[in-house]
Amino acid sequence: xxxxxxxxxxxxxxxxxxxxxxxxxxxxxxxxxxxxxxxxxxxxxxxxxxxxxxxxxxxxxxxxxxxxxxxxxxxxxxxxxxxxxxxxxxxxxxxxxxxxxxxxxxxxxxxxxxxxxxxxxxxxxxxxxxxxxxxxxxxxxxxxxxxxxxxxxxxxxxxxxxxxxxxxxxxxxxxxxxxxxxxxxxxxxxxxxxxxxxxxxxxxxxxxxxxxxxxxxxxxxxxxxxxxxxxxxxxxxxxxxxxxxxxxxxxxxxxxxxxxxxxxxxxxxxxxxxxxxxxxxxxxxxxxxxxxxxxxxxxxxxxxxxxxxxxxxxxxxxxxxxxxxxxxxxxxxxxxxxxxxxxxxxxxxxxxxxxxxxxxxxxxxxxxxxx
Amino acid sequence: xxxxxxxxxxxxxxxxxxxxxxxxxxxxxxxxxxxxxxxxxxxxxxxxxxxxxxxxxxxxxxxxxxxxxxxxxxxxxxxxxxxxxxxxxxxxxxxxxxxxxxxxxxxxxxxxxxxxxxxxxxxxxxxxxxxxxxxxxxxxxxxxxxxxxxxxxxxxxxxxxxxxxxxxxxxxxxxxxxxxxxxxxxxxxxxxxxxxxxxxxxxxxxxxxxxxxxxxxxxxxxxxxxxxxxxxxxxxxxxxxxxxxxxxxxxxxxxxxxxxxxxxxxxxxxxxxxxxxxxxxxxxxxxxxxxxxxxxxxxxxxxxxxxxxxxxxxxxxxxxxxxxxxxxxxxxxxxxxxxxxxxxxxxxxxxxxxxxxxxxxxxxxxxxxxxxxxxxxxxxxxxxxxxxxxxxxxxxxxxxxxxxxxxxxxxxxxxxxxxxxxxxxxxxxxxxxxxxxxxxxxxxxxxxxxxxxxxxxxxxxxxxxxxxxxxxxxxxxxxxxxxxxxxxxxxxxxxxxxxxxxxxxxxxxxxxxxxxxxxxxxxxxxxxxxxxxxxxxx
Numbered sequence: 001x002x003x004x005x006x007x008x009x010x011x012x013x014x015x016x017x018x019x020x021x022x023x024x025x026x027x028x029x030x031x032x033x034x035x036x037x038x039x040x041x042x043x044x045x046x047x048x049x050x051x052x053x054x055x056x057x058x059x060x061x062x063x064x065x066x067x068x069x070x071x072x073x074x075x076x077x078x079x080x081x082x083x084x085x086x087x088x089x090x091x092x093x094x095x096x097x098x099x100x101x102x103x104x105x106x107x108x109x110x111x112x113x114x115x116x117x118x119x120x121x122x123x124x125x126x127x128x129x130x131x132x133x134x135x136x137x138x139x140x141x142x143x144x145x146x147x148x149x150x151x152x153x154x155x156x157x158x159x160x161x162x163x164x165x166x167x168x169x170x171x172x173x174x175x176x177x178x179x180x181x182x183x184x185x186x187x188x189x190x191x192x193x194x195x196x197x198x199x200x201x202x203x204x205x206x207x208x209x210x211x212x213x214x215x216x217x218x219x220x221x222x223x224x225x226x227x228x229x230x231x232x233x234x235x236x237x238x239x240x241x242x243x244x245x246x247x248x249x250x251x252x253x254x255x256x257x258x259x260x261x262x263x264x265x266x267x268x269x270x271x272x273x274x275x276x277x278x279x280x281x282x283x284x285x286x287x288x289x290x291x292x293x294x295x296x297x298x299x300x301x302x303x304x305x306x307x308x309x310x311x312x313x314x315x316x317x318x319x320x321x322x323x324x325x326x327x328x329x330x331x332x333x334x335x336x337x338x339x340x341x342x343x344x345x346x347x348x349x350x351x352x353x354x355x356x357x358x359x360x361x362x363x364x365x366x367x368x369x370x371x
Numbered sequence: 372x373x374x375x376x377x378x379x380x381x382x383x384x385x386x387x388x389x390x391x392x393x394x395x396x397x398x399x400x401x402x403x404x405x406x407x408x409x410x411x412x413x414x415x416x417x418x419x420x421x422x423x424x425x426x427x428x429x430x431x432x433x434x435x436x437x438x439x440x441x442x443x444x445x446x447x448x449x450x451x452x453x454x455x456x457x458x459x460x461x462x463x464x465x466x467x468x469x470x471x472x473x474x475x476x477x478x479x480x481x482x483x484x485x486x487x488x489x490x491x492x493x494x495x496x497x498x499x500x501x502x503x504x505x506x507x508x509x510x511x512x513x514x515x516x517x518x519x520x521x522x523x524x525x526x527x528x529x530x531x532x533x534x535x536x537x538x539x540x541x542x543x544x545x546x547x548x549x550x551x552x553x554x555x556x557x558x559x560x561x562x563x564x565x566x567x568x569x570x571x572x573x574x575x576x577x578x579x580x581x582x583x584x585x586x587x588x589x590x591x592x593x594x595x596x597x598x599x600x601x602x603x604x605x606x607x608x609x610x611x612x613x614x615x616x617x618x619x620x621x622x623x624x625x626x627x628x629x630x631x632x633x634x635x636x637x638x639x640x641x642x643x644x645x646x647x648x649x650x651x652x653x654x655x656x657x658x659x660x661x662x663x664x665x666x667x668x669x670x671x672x673x674x675x676x677x678x679x680x681x682x683x684x685x686x687x688x689x690x691x692x693x694x695x696x697x698x699x700x701x702x703x704x705x706x707x708x709x710x711x712x713x714x715x716x717x718x719x720x721x722x723x724x725x726x727x728x729x730x731x732x733x734x735x736x737x738x739x740x741x742x743x744x745x746x747x748x749x750x751x752x753x754x755x756x757x758x759x760x761x762x763x764x765x766x767x768x769x770x771x772x773x774x775x776x777x778x779x780x781x782x783x784x785x786x787x788x789x790x791x792x793x794x795x796x797x798x799x800x801x802x803x804x805x806x807x808x809x810x811x812x813x814x815x816x817x818x819x820x821x822x823x824x825x826x827x828x829x830x831x832x833x834x835x836x837x838x839x840x841x842x843x844x845x846x847x848x849x850x851x852x853x854x855x856x857x858x859x860x861x862x863x864x865x866x867x868x869x870x871x872x873x874x875x876x877x878x879x880x881x882x883x884x885x886x887x888x889x890x891x892x893x894x895x896x897x898x899x900x901x902x903x904x905x906x907x908x909x
Contacts, residue, residue, distance in 0.1 A: 224777050227761065227768055234754040240713060241743065241751040242766035243734030352807065359800060359808040 005354070009347045010296065017339035018308070024335045025328055034324050042322060047315030054190065054197035060303075060310030061209045061267040062087075062281070066288025067306055068216050069120075069260035071297035073138075075220060076233035076253055082127060082142025083261040084285025085149030090120040091265030092153045092174070095276035096161040098269075099175040108181040109270060116262035116269075123149065124258025128251040138254070146285075157276065173277035183270040205267035212263070213299040219256075229253060261285065290337050296344065309333060411473065412437045412567050412598040413458065413489075418467035420453050427453040429622040430467070435567075437472075440589060440599045442613035442630075444606065444642055446840035450622040451602055455569055458600075459491050460484035471567075490565025492556045494572045498544050505529060505540035508558050532561045549699065550581030554588065567598045574608055578698050579868065579901040586612050604642070604840065606635045618642055643842050656690035657876050661725075662860040663687040663741070663829045668709055668719035669884075680705045680884045682719070687829055687860040692851065694863045694875030694892065698904050702884035703864045704746055707831050710862070711743055712736050723829070737766055742827030744818055744835050746864070748811070752818050755807040759799060760788040762806050763821040770825075787824065788817075795820030796846060812839035819847050823854060830854070833864045848874060868897040882906050 026036035046052055066083050073080040080086075094116035103111060127145055130136040163175040183204035190197055220226040232239040232249045240246055264284050273280060291309055295302030316329040415433040419426065428450045435441040445451045456462045458469065460478030468475050471487050478484050481491070498507050505522070508529055514521040529540050538547075538554060547555065553573060560568060570589075574582045589599055589612060603609050609616060609630065616628040618641045626641050664687070670680045680702045687693050697703055708714035710721060712733040720729040723739055731739070743766065745751035753762055764773040764784050772783030788802040795816045799809055806814055819835055835851070836844040851861060851874060865871050871878060872892045880888040880903040888903045 222779055222781070224768055224774055224779060227764065227779050230757070231754055231761075231765060231768075234756055235750070237747070237750045238745075238752055238754055238765060240733070241711075241745050242768065243712075243732065243737050244768075245732065245734075352805075355805055356808040359804055 006351060009351060010301065010344075013343035013347050014294070014304075014340055017343050018336055020339045021332050021335035025332050028331055029324070029328060032325070039319060039322075039324050039328070042318050043315040046318035047311055050190075050195045051198040051200040052314050053311075054187075054200045054202045056307065056311040056314045057206055058200065058203050058267065058271070058310070059313050060306040061203055061205050062264045062284045063287055063291050063309055064209050064303055064306040065212065065260055065263040065266075066284050067291035067295060067302040068212065068299070069257045069264070069285075070289050070292040071216075071295075071302060072220075072229075072257045072260065073253060074233075074292060074297050075226075076229045076249060077236075078233075078250065078253055078257070079139050080124060080127070080142055080254065080257045080261075081139055081289070082124060082145050082149075082285070083257075083264065083288050084283070085142070085146035086120040086123045086258050086261035087116075087264035087285055088280075088282070089123055089149040089153050090116040090262035091269050091280065092157060092161065092276045093119045094262070094266075095174045095177065095269055096156075098177040098181045099163075099275065102178065103180065105180045108178075109183055112177070112181055112270065113263065113266055116266055117259040118262070120262025121255045121259040124261060125251060125255040128254030131254075132247040132250050138250075157278075161276075171277055171279075174275045177269075177274045181270070182274055185271060201271060203267045203271035205263075205271060208263070208266075209303075212260070213303055217299045225252070264288070287333075290333065294337060294340050308336075410437045411435065411470070412439075413600070414468075414470040414473070415454070415458065416468045416470065418454065418457060418464045418469070420457060420462065420464050426622050428457070428464070431619065431622070431624050433617055433624065434627075435598060435600060436615075438593060438596050438598055439614040440593055440601055440612055442601045442603060442609040442616045443619060444602075444604055444609055444616060444638065445619035446604065446642055446842070449619045449642075451619055452571075453622075454619070455491070455571065455600075455602065458484070459489060459569060460487075485563050485565065488564060488566040489569065490560030490563060490567070491569040492553070492560055492571065492573060494575060496552050496556055498552060498555060500545040501543065503541050503543055504538050504547070504555050504558075507544055507555055508540075508562050510559075512563050528562060529558060532558050548581070549576050550578075550584055553577070553581075553585065557588070557592075561592075561597070566596070567600070568592070569600045569602070571602050572604075573601070574603065574605055576699070576866070578866075578904055579897050580905060582608060606638050606642075610635060610638070639841055643840075655876060656856050656858075658689040658691075658858075660689040661686045662689050662723065663710065663862070664722040665710065666719050666722070668706075668716045668721060670705055670709055670714055671717045678717075678884055680709065683881075683884075683886055684719075685862075685879065685886065687862055689858045689860055690855055691876045692855055692861040692863050692874050694865070694871040694878040695881050695886075696865075696868065696871050696878060696900050696904055697881035699866060701881050701904075703833065703881060705884070706881070707743070707746070707833055707862070707864065710831055711741065734769060738769060740828035742766075742822040742825060742830040744822055744830065744832040746833035748814060748818065748837075753806055753814060756805055759792070759797075759802040759804055759806055759809075759817060760785045762817060763788040763791055763802075767821070767825055788821075791817060791820035791824055794824070795850070796843065812843055815839045816843055816847070819850070823850050826854075827859065829860045829862070831862045831864075834866060835863070836865075836867065836870060844870075868900050872897065872900070880904055 022040070026040070029036040029039055047056070066087070069083045070080055094112045097115045098108070098112040101108070101111065123145060124142070127138050127141040130141045131138050157172060157174065161174050162172050165171070185201035186204055186206060187197055187202055190202060220230065228239065228244045228249060231242065232244055232246060236246060265280070268281055269276070287309060291302055291305040294305035312329050312332055316326040319326040319328065411434055413433070413435040415431060418428050418431040420428040431450070431454055433443070433454070443451055443454070453462070457464045460480050460483045463479065469478070470476065471489070476487055478487060499510065505525060509520070509525045514524045514528070526540055538551060538558070544552060544555060557568070573585060577585060593599065601609065601613060613630050616630055616638070617624055618626045618628060618638070620642060628638060628641070665683055665685050667682050667684055668680060669678050669682055671677070672679050683706060685693065695703060695706070705714060709716050712731055716729055720727055722728065723741065728736060728739070749755065754765065767773050772780060772787045774780055785802050791797065792799060792802060797809070797813050797816045797820065799813060806817070815836070815838060822830060832851070836847050839847070855861060863871065863874055872895060875892045878890050878892045878895065879886045880890065880900070882904065890900065890903070
């Protein structure tokens with residue numbers, strides 16, 4: 001009953017925030033001389049096509065991992081701003097490793113994934129270590145490590161991990177991962193149910209994303225570690241008094257966060273690029289922070305947020321063709337985020353007050369007149 | 372039954388019209404038609420405040436005469452704080468009237484209340500530690516001279532307010548004792564022109580000597596014509612200081628009483644609405660088996676230049692309650708932290724059942740059977756936004772019935788929490804409720820209960836009954852006594868000297884990080900204890 005009320009509040013407030021953001025963007029479209037109804041109409045028409053929906057899921061998968069990486073930290077009050085650097089260095093090294101080894105199918109893919117998770121975990125765990133041992137705030141260290149990751153990645157790629165290109169090919173990239181190290185697309189699954197995604201390949205990583213979302217829920221809500229994590233986030237003092245070692249929790253959480261961050265690049269790597277190139281998608285780590293906020297660190301909420309962002313990202317592609325600036329998507333995302341954060345803050349206060357009243361209400365009538 | 376008590380308690384004026392008849396529920400002294408017309412500073416008539424599903428105040432009447440000290444007593448949750456919030460303009464009443472000096476007044480904010488001459492001194496001080504007394508007092512109400520603050524004028528007025536025992540206006544607040552800080556709070560309110568002072572549990576944080584000082588200054592204020600409303604549940608003090616008493620129970624005024632004609636016990640029964648258990652004489656259960664032992668432990672301050680705890684040695688035996696008396700901030704917290712492994716010992720060692728545990732982690736110590744009731748309920752004991760069962764689990768998350776290996780045993784944890792709720796009378800609709808929604812007393816009962824049901828060998832209890840009402844307090848004491856009879860060793864830290872004396876088998880006094888005296892709880896009086904605590908006698 002109480003949980004339901006929370007759910008209703010969350011859904012209604014996010015819904016209102018999205019409507020509000022659409023209104024603001026409509027005003028901006030109108031001011032810049034475009035007809036907002038036409039733009040939205042085209043976005044919708046284009047966005048509900050099967051290939052667009054599949055593409056939206058593809059775009060959502062990395063965002064979902066990214067959001068979960070951030071959310072693990074958020075749950076204990078740690079701000080891992082470094083998902084960006086963590087996934088980029090992880091995907092580079094995993095791509096190089098994947099191209100260098102030869103293993104039978106599933107093992108090959110597994111090795112690539114585990115490599116990426118290990119690199120992400122190490123990169124992020126280092127920030128955790130710095131916080132515990134040297135008192136460096138994780139926001140500072142993870143931001144700085146983003147720069148280090150970018151620079152080091154470029155250096156590694158340019159000097160050691162690149163393939164020898166044939167003459168005329170100027171794109172710097174790692175060697176291609178062989179067939180055994182690729183994840184098959186889920187298009188056949190779609191075809192079975194009678195959907196045709198056209199030229200879009202629905203990423204196999206989508207399955208792992210669902211599994212990971214479930215794993216996230218179990219980890220946070222049903223394990224001792226998850227309880228200790230949430231307790232540390234809710235009250236550092238109470239957690240310490242309960243025998244939860246804050247230093248150990250910081251390092252462990254950063255390691256887990258980084259390991260999930262390592263998965264961010266896997267969808268694109270295993271499902272599309274099959275190598276790391278300089279046009280590999282960036283900014284997924286930062287957008288993940290927004291998705292985590294939007295989804296309130298809840299596995300289902302974040303999935304909804306990632307799908308929404310993924311869908312907007314895909315649907316606004318059509319605007320470009322119609323001469324409408326597709327940058328409107330960033331405005332949409334920004335305003336949604338701001339209004340959701342404000343709405344949540346307002347709602348939280350009301351929910352708390354309602355809970356207090358419900359308790360006094362349930363207890364009060366005549367309770368103290370007796371005995 | 373409650374009415375019967377109200378009627379039989381000698382010295383109380385029985386409430387009228389409780390049987391459902393209309394009319395005043397309580398005799399209001401000096402109201403129209405009374406023999407002797409007395410001018411009323413405040414009159415609350417039929418104040419009702421409803422929250423959805425609950426009536427916090429149910430036709431409450433309160434009449435406070437000009438220039439008297441009027442005590443409002445009641446259990447936690449009786450509706451005192453709602454009433455005071457209404458009087459202070461923080462929430463509007465649904466029904467009823469607030470009359471200030473006979474004039475019906477509607478207030479919609481604390482600012483209105485201040486303008487009407489009402490000032491409130493909260494239980495928790497709101498002072499800027501790094502500023503002087505003078506700066507704190509005038510903060511937000513600075514006398515101006517053009518654009519500048521008129522410090523001369525401020526100083527003159529503060530001295531006037533302070534009267535004879537005025538505080539040095541230039542001292543830093545951080546240097547002041549708790550009692551002195553409280554006087555700064557009172558001065559703040561008077562500086563803003565308050566003629567009616569509301570004091571919310573003012574003695575909760577004071578040692579007996581400071582209470583006496585507070586009472587001296589309250590009487591002085593009364594001489595000067597200030598009206599004082601004194602909220603408390605410490606009945607001895609109420610009887611000592613108040614000119615009249617209003618008792619509130621379950622949102623209603625149940626009686627007004629004359630402090631010269633009512634006993635503490637009768638007052639307590641009026642408040643609780645039931646007969647109280649007597650503090651029975653107890654048989655000693657102390658054995659010679661040492662459970663927890665500290666040998667010369669000490670710990671340095673953050674910057675390492677002084678000992679916060681110095682050379683403390685103590686032994687807690689099986690079946691013994693060892694009380695530690697002391698003014699807050701003399702190292703009690705650090706002592707508990709060292710014993711619990713939350714702070715490292717810079718000297719000495721800690722032994723549990725003869726085994727050196729000085730380097731053991733907090734979790735291992737808990738698993739080895741050391742329980743803890745933390746001093747700071749909100750900062751160290753609870754996850755306010757989490758359900759009851761997760762709060763009950765905190766500290767025991769590695770043990771059954773709360774855990775099964777690496778997994779949380781949700782069902783086991785809920786069952787255990789339900790047991791705590793039942794056995795310790797935690798008033799809650801269920802264990803899924805977020806704990807912030809419970810009253811402080813019920814939160815405390817959960818904290819105590821979860822430790823008790825975990826059957827530790829040793830319990831480190833800091834202020835186990837702080838902020839809970841008389842009935843619940845008796846229940847907590849009883850559970851500690853019962854566990855002690857079963858062999859529990861307890862380190863009891865409390866600011867309530869009656870609790871310390873009544874519960875302890877041995878009593879030590881801590882002052883500036885050292886144990887300075889050992890007294891026999893059977894012989895010592897609160898006043899003697901107070902003088903050890905302040906260092907007046909060695």
